[in-house]
Amino acid sequence: MGNALKAFSDLDNIEGDPETRRRFQDGVRGVDYVLAFNGADHKLDNIKKRETFEANLEKEGLQLERDNTQRIHFIKIHAPKEVLYQYAEILKIKLPMKKIPGQDQIYDEEYELSDGVRNCCSNIFKSIQLNPEKFPPKPKRIHFEFQRNYEHLFECEQPNFFDAGTRIYIINFILERQHFVEGEETPDNLGIEKLLADGVYESAYTLHDDTDRDLLLSEWANIKKWKHLQPLDAIKDYFGAKVAIYFAWLGFYTHMLIPVSIMGILFFVYGFFTLHTDPISQEICNDNKTTLMCPQCDRNCDYWELKKTCTFSKVNYFIDNNMTVVFAFIMAMWAVIYLELWKRYSAGLIHRWGLTGYNHEVEHPRPEYLHKLRKNRKFAKKLEEMDPESVFEPEVPFWTTKFIPSFTSYSIVVLSICISIIAIFSMVVYRMAQKASHSVLGDVDSATYKVMAMPFTAGIIDLIVISILDYSYSYLAVKLTDWEYCRTKTEYEESLTTKNYVFQFVNYYSSLFYIAFLKGKFVGYPMKYNRIFGFRQEECSPGGCLMELCVQLVIIMVGKQAVNGIMEMLVPYLMKKIRKFMTRVGIKRRSSEEKLVSCNQWTEDYHLEPWRDNLMFGEYLEMVIQYGFITLFGLAFPLAPLLALINNVIEVRMDAVKMLKYIRRPVAQRVRNIGVWFGIMTVVTKIAVASCAMIIAFSTNLIPKIIYRHEHPNDEGLQGYLNYTLAYFETKDYTISPLLGESKYGNVTMCRYSEFRNPPWHGNPYKRPLFYFKILMARLAFIVIFQNIVGVLQTLIAWAIPDVSAKLVRRIKRENFLLREHIIEYERRQAKKEIEKKIVDKVHGLTSNIFKSGVNNNLLNNGVGTFSDPIEEEDDDVVQLRKRNIQQDDATPL
Numbered sequence: 001m002g003n004a005l006k007a008f009s010d011l012d013n014i015e016g017d018p019e020t021r022r023r024f025q026d027g028v029r030g031v032d033y034v035l036a037f038n039g040a041d042h043k044l045d046n047i048k049k050r051e052t053f054e055a056n057l058e059k060e061g062l063q064l065e066r067d068n069t070q071r072i073h074f075i076k077i078h079a080p081k082e083v084l085y086q087y088a089e090i091l092k093i094k095l096p097m098k099k100i101p102g103q104d105q106i107y108d109e110e111y112e113l114s115d116g117v118r119n120c121c122s123n124i125f126k127s128i129q130l131n132p133e134k135f136p137p138k139p140k141r142i143h144f145e146f147q148r149n150y151e152h153l154f155e156c157e158q159p160n161f162f163d164a165g166t167r168i169y170i171i172n173f174i175l176e177r178q179h180f181v182e183g184e185e186t187p188d189n190l191g192i193e194k195l196l197a198d199g200v201y202e203s204a205y206t207l208h209d210d211t212d213r214d215l216l217l218s219e220w221a222n223i224k225k226w227k228h229l230q231p232l233d234a235i236k237d238y239f240g241a242k243v244a245i246y247f248a249w250l251g252f253y254t255h256m257l258i259p260v261s262i263m264g265i266l267f268f269v270y271g272f273f274t275l276h277t278d279p280i281s282q283e284i285c286n287d288n289k290t291t292l293m294c295p296q297c298d299r300n301c302d303y304w305e306l307k308k309t310c311t312f313s314k315v316n317y318f319i320d321n322n323m324t325v326v327f328a329f330i331m332a333m334w335a336v337i338y339l340e341l342w343k344r345y346s347a348g349l350i351h352r353w354g355l356t357g358y359n360h361e362v363e364h365p366r367p368e369y370l371h372k373l374r375k376n377r378k379f380a381k382k383l384e385e386m387d388p389e390s391v392f393e394p395e396v397p398f399w400t401t402k403f404i405p406s407f408t409s410y411s412i413v414v415l416s417i418c419i420s421i422i423a424i425f426s427m428v429v430y431r432m433a434q435k436a437s438h439s440v441l442g443d444v445d446s447a448t449y450k451v452m453a454m455p456f457t458a459g460i461i462d463l464i465v466i467s468i469l470d471y472s473y474s475y476l477a478v479k480l481t482d483w484e485y486c487r488t489k490t491e492y493e494e495s496l497t498t499k500n501y502v503f504q505f506v507n508y509y510s511s512l513f514y515i516a517f518l519k520g521k522f523v524g525y526p527m528k529y530n531r532i533f534g535f536r537q538e539e540c541s542p543g544g545c546l547m548e549l550c551v552q553l554v555i556i557m558v559g560k561q562a563v564n565g566i567m568e569m570l571v572p573y574l575m576k577k578i579r580k581f582m583t584r585v586g587i588k589r590r591s592s593e594e595k596l597v598s599c600n601q602w603t604e605d606y607h608l609e610p611w612r613d614n615l616m617f618g619e620y621l622e623m624v625i626q627y628g629f630i631t632l633f634g635l636a637f638p639l640a641p642l643l644a645l646i647n648n649v650i651e652v653r654m655d656a657v658k659m660l661k662y663i664r665r666p667v668a669q670r671v672r673n674i675g676v677w678f679g680i681m682t683v684v685t686k687i688a689v690a691s692c693a694m695i696i697a698f699s700t701n702l703i704p705k706i707i708y709r710h711e712h713p714n715d716e717g718l719q720g721y722l723n724y725t726l727a728y729f730e731t732k733d734y735t736i737s738p739l740l741g742e743s744k745y746g747n748v749t750m751c752r753y754s755e756f757r758n759p760p761w762h763g764n765p766y767k768r769p770l771f772y773f774k775i776l777m778a779r780l781a782f783i784v785i786f787q788n789i790v791g792v793l794q795t796l797i798a799w800a801i802p803d804v805s806a807k808l809v810r811r812i813k814r815e816n817f818l819l820r821e822h823i824i825e826y827e828r829r830q831a832k833k834e835i836e837k838k839i840v841d842k843v844h845g846l847t848s849n850i851f852k853s854g855v856n857n858n859l860l861n862n863g864v865g866t867f868s869d870p871i872e873e874e875d876d877d878v879v880q881l882r883k884r885n886i887q888q889d890d891a892t893p894l
Contacts, residue, residue, distance in 0.1 A: 088170065
């Protein structure tokens with residue numbers, strides 16, 4: 001142990017050479033990528049694979065340098081400009097061009113606001129703006145797909161012409177497609193992923209940059225900067241567009257939560273100040289005649305007083321009052337406005353980053369996809385007939401090849417969803433059994449038990465079950481997606497995302513849907529209860545199940561976010577510390593091995609948590625699940641948007657810290673939007689309209705109150721409404737006596753229960769009255785009307801807000817026009833230079849021929865021989881070239 005502590009103290013004082021910290025030994029070439037393997041790996045097969053793979057990388061033009069000074073050997077990779085030029089053209093990467101004459105006019109005309117208005121706005125939002133000295137605005141440039149023929153049109157001389165993300169993207173593309181077995185170039189020995197899976201290399205990663213990382217840590221990944229805007233351009237340059245678009249979306253979503261959070265607070269305040277006007281809570285709390293309610297379990301449950309739910313009824317009024325339908329309407333409008341504005345905002349970002357027009361067709365097929373095709377028997381014969389060096393990517397039919405894997409995959413997904421529903425159903429049975437028990441938390445008839453204790457314990461167990469199913473299904477979804485024929489990486493990720501989200505939708509929302517739409521709706525009545533496995537179904541309190549839905553929502557929403565936040569930060573931190581401790585102290589090493597010293601960037605980053613492709617999926621999933629909470633069930637808790645806002649403000653900064661300090665730098669990837677997540681949120685928004693309509697119709701008192709007012713116009717204060725919602729039951733009609741002994745209330749002959757049924761003295765006792773059917777029809781009518789009105793308004797909003805702003809459309813058109821004219825002019829100049837060059841070459845040829853002719857004439861005059869002058873043969877070509885040259889000059893616009 002003493003040696004271990006001494007190792008820590010010695011290693012903390014070691015510093016690498018700053019000139020070669022993340023460079024080659026020449027101090028000039030930077031390290032773009034690193035491969036690491038165990039120096040003690042002396043397996044002949046692995047050595048040959050590494051040698052072949054590295055030799056193929058060098059054949060591609062990459063420059064390699066080896067660091068074998070420690071027990072972990074590192075291969076440093078640098079991509080020279082020639083390789084970057086070649087693959088930038090192959091991958092159709094858009095890069096900034098030199099300033100084109102006339103482009104400044106495009107940008108100047110976009111700012112139509114006066115200087116005074118612009119200065120006023122800048123002063124108002126000055127406190128949240130980025131520091132222009134640390135994040136200077138980039139000059140506006142037109143992006144165009146790089147082509148070496150037009151190299152002089154691009155800003156190639158700029159040192160950051162290829163930013164770090166582009167360099168990393170190109171190198172990773174090369175690494176994924178290099179063979180490592182000489183003479184047997186098949187998909188089984190293709191790519192760095194296969195080498196990592198086989199243990200030939202321990203890891204392959206890109207390096208963090210201390211200068212850029214320190215700037216982002218201080219100005220972005222800092223909770224003190226919570227109110228500042230994010231440096232999206234700097235994030236894009238450092239992490240790539242895929243990570244940057246996530247943070248842009250998260251920041252936009254967080255800002256959009258501000259207005260709806262304010263509305264939720266106002267809605268809650270309204271309930272607080274109008275609480276004294278609620279006739280239901282007033283009547284419950286002032287129940288002097290002691291209304292006795294029927295027991296809520298079959299055995300050993302006593303009657304209970306209605307006024308015990310006084311506190312519950314008051315709290316319930318905060319979320320079930322006259323403004324409930326208004327808040328639901330606002331949430332529905334907010335959701336569609338948020339989605340439409342995001343499309344506009346993201347279109348501007350994508351254009352600024354030079355990714356406009358990027359789509360699946362530009363992407364190259366995944367090596368795993370090509371491997372899968374080569375192993376398919378149907379394509380074996382075609383493979384034998386093809387040139388081994390050619391790219392094998394035939395057309396893959398859906399019904400004969402893709403259908404069975406896809407059908408089987410989604411069938412297993414449906415089976416997993418059924419398992420999840422069974423688990424949720426078991427929670428319902430648990431709640432029923434808990435209700436039937438008398439000794440869980442004291443008096444089962446107490447308001448504390450009914451309102452808080454049982455929902456809380458059930459919510460905790462529900463959260464645990466959800467988490468277990470979540471981790472097990474995530475592993476299964478990856479295996480199922482690997483089985484499918486996903487051509488590109490985007491297709492693969494979208495398929496995986498869809499499977500995971502469908503499962504998570506059921507996993508996280510099932511219990512909430514149960515409380516909102518099923519609980520207390522099919523209970524029956526004391527004479528004939530509807531039972532499941534012999535247990536009575538749960539009943540809603542006289543005020544409804546909305547309060548319990550609120551409690552369950554808060555537990556799952558806040559609990560999930562807290563657990564995810566802890567796991568996201570704690571696990572990478574602990575893994576980094578454990579890995580560093582193991583490698584420094586040498587617990588896992590052999591006695592002959594050296595300790596790994598962190599003396600440069602590649603050895604430091606080796607200790608970080610490896611970047612996983614599904615990491616961004618987890619980040620998106622967490623936020624989209626949250627979006628579902630506040631749109632589908634936010635009606636039950638108006639402060640849910642506020643909780644989401646507070647969580648997201650912290651989430652942005654914590655995710656930034658995690659990615660900068662505890663996880664290796666990811667490989668930059670190109671995207672044009674947030675992918676399938678936008679479609680998922682669109683579907684959730686549509687479902688949310690129906691959800692809000694059904695919650696208002698069946699879980700609130702809005703519709704029964706309206707019908708009661710219509711039936712009893714003289715009761716302006718709704719003083720008789722509570723009595724109207726409570727049915728009578730004669731205790732002698734019990735088929736199963738709920739009491740084993742005597743009641744503390746004596747001989748009870750009549751009790752009340754929350755239902756619309758005829759009293760026992762009616763001609764049709766315990767049957768549904770006409771009033772019930774009027775309420776049912778009104779509820780169904782409300783759902784239809786609410787959905788249609790909101791749906792029409794959402795469609796109008798989506799139509800009124802175009803996906804791309806008119807200003808951006810004009811800019812793209814004008815930029816394309818300028819770019820087209822600029823390239824035509826460049827081609828004309830190049831053609832003119834070629835003609836002039838040909839003319840010069842002709843003139844030089846004629847001059848030499850004239851010189852030779854003069855010599856031959858002299859020889860002829862001296863009697864040596866004869867000479868035929870070639871000038872007349874060449875004159876016609878020269879004349880034609882000169883004529884074409886003159887025509888080009890005449891056609892040149894002034």
